[in-house]
Amino acid sequence: MTKEQKGRHSNRYRYWYDKVYTKEEIKDYFHEGWNDLIESSFELVSYFPDAQICSAKRCMGMLHMFAKAEDEMVMHAVEGVLWKIERLSSKICEKCGQSGQRRTELKVVHCLCNNCYLIHLNDNDDPMKLFKKGREGRF
Numbered sequence: 262m263t264k265e266q267k268g269r270h271s272n273r274y275r276y277w278y279d280k281v282y283t284k285e286e287i288k289d290y291f292h293e294g295w296n297d298l299i300e301s302s303f304e305l306v307s308y309f310p311d312a313q314i315c316s317a318k319r320c321m322g323m324l325h326m327f328a329k330a331e332d333e334m335v336m337h338a339v340e341g342v343l344w345k346i347e348r349l350s351s352k353i354c355e356k357c358g359q360s361g362q363r364r365t366e367l368k369v370v371h372c373l374c375n376n377c378y379l380i381h382l383n384d385n386d387d388p389m390k391l392f393k394k395g396r397e398g399r400f
């Protein structure tokens with residue numbers, strides 16, 4: 262995998278695996294800031310026939326959810342919903358739910374407000390290790 266591919270964001274929302282996570286499991290996996298978004302996603306997707314959210318991950322500091330649906334057109338619509346949720350998550354602090362921004366200078370990108378970002382850095386003995394090479398302290 263080249264450096265460029267590693268940082269690239271995939272727009273696939275389709276679910277390929279067998280394990281399906283519940284809404285509560287997904288909420289537990291993340292901090293509380295995105296709980297409302299996860300709640301809205303499950304509600305919206307529940308309106309679609311035979312569609313279901315299966316899993317989620319943090320991708321480039323955004324909430325990326327996976328779903329499956331029986332019907333192809335329904336799946337396209339669900340992907341649209343999940344894409345919008347993902348865009349919204351890029352402006353919401355994943356820890357507290359306040360307005361936040363993606364901290365792309367970090368090796369593991371998180372979406373955080375200023376307060377939570379400081380706490381995140383202070384939680385580490387050597388915060389400089391959290392930054393990408395050459396991006397240290399550029400926030």
Ligand SMILES: [Zn+2]
Nearest residue numbers: 354357374377
């Ligand atoms: Zn916050």
